[in-house]
Amino acid sequence: MTGAPVLEITNLNVGYGLGEHAVRAVRDVNLTVHRGEVLGLAGESGSGKSTLAYGLTRLLAPPGVITGGTVVYHPADGEPYDVLELDDVGLRKFRWAQTAIVFQGAMNSLNPVHRISAQLTDVLAAHEPTTSAAQRTARAREMLKLVGISSDRMDAYPHQLSGGMRQRVMIGMALILQPQVVIMDEPTTALDVVMQRQILGQLIDLRERLGFSVIFITHDLSLLVEFSDRIAIMYGGRIVEEAPAAVLYQDSLHPYSAGLLGSFPALRGPRRELTGIPGSPPDLRGMPSGCSFHPRCPKAFDPCAANIPVLGNPGGGGRTVACWLHPVLSWGEV
Structure with missing residues (x-):
């Protein structure tokens, strides 16, 4: 890892609305951002990426509500504290000074x-x-x-x-x-690919000079592979795989990650057919039973429809996956 933890997200749950009609948009998310690293967060639209960002900074507009979890921030000097327990004065000091965010459609935010x-x-x-x-x-x-x-x-x-x-x-x-964490929520979506690379390259250069951490949110996994240190994949409000960027690109474990990687062309090497992912993301108001990806998964088998896999560690390398293709991981036996 790049450095000590700067932001630790534990069992974060975010929903929209209350009661039996509430929609769970983020489900039991655990993520650690290390000082000085670029953490990529990828997934299709509706997977919960932006809701996670707005939840951990407490920028959710009603009817969005945080229903559980902690977001512990480790300042450069001073004791760690839970962002979700800050009062208005503490929250004002935390936002922008400690953690800044570049929103979707940022160039229209001025x-x-x-x-x-x-x-x-x-x-x-x-x-x-x-x-x-x-x-x-x-x-x-x-x-x-x-x-x-x-x-x-x-x-x-x-x-x-x-x-x-x-x-x-x-x-x-x-x-x-000079914040310690910068959250970038699809900041280059409206730009052409040349300008995207220029801006992201400049951002990485600034990160190396100033030492801040970046949470980079996008549906474009090809950008994350190029610019991130680690990548977390979200689907249906959950993290389904997390690994160093090079490891995920070369050997993804979750079929959803493989589908995302197969949906963009490689710049080098032999030509290959783009596969994509059949079907549509799940409706958060009525999630499938078991693994939420199983209706679209080409490798689904009996346990997938019945039980939700737990995010587990495959035995080193700083990676985790939630998939019944890796049952030892899911049961936490390693």
Whole structure:
């Protein structure tokens, strides 16, 4: 692993609504983010990735509700604490200063009637009110330079910047308070593949220079294989496999992971037929019995429809999987 834990998510459950009609969108998720690493979170739309991100930062809008679990944050100095138990004052200090998030459609998140300079310095004014206007402006210029934008664009409006530049501004805004964890929720979806690689390459370079951790959420597993240290695969609100990126790419254990890997073309090597995954993701209001993937799984057999596999360790290598093809793992016998 890259370093000591910075964020530990244990048995996190998130739902929408209450009572018998509640929808369980995140189910018993356990994840550890280590200091300085890039953790990729992949899965189809509706698998619970964004709900997990908004749940651990307590940004869920009603009727979203956290129904169980802990999210323990380990600051660079000080004692660990559970984010889910913070009051409003503590939560304000945690968000953006300790953990920042770049939302889906980030390049459309900038206020169209305010200049870039105002939007960057407002973050500093809110969290560091003792700094002077000159200090805030200097920090904003420095951050724009870090993300590859000339400081003479400080007074531009969002519509005067390209999509890639607006995306870089949002990343700069997320990093301006030097948080320990940056959550990126499909930040490059609206960009072409060349711009995606440029921005992600720059992000990894900034991570190496500044030392923050990244939770990178996307449905594009090919991006995660290239840029992540570890990858966790979500399906039906659960983590079904977690492994180092190179290990997952070369030897995935869960059929769903294999299906995701088989749905994008390789840039090198012999040509192969793209397989994809038949069917559609499960309806969270009425999940299948047993393993939620078994109606679509080409390797399903008798236990899959009857029992839910438990995420287990295959005996080293820092990987886990929840699949009845690996029954020893599921019973926790290793």
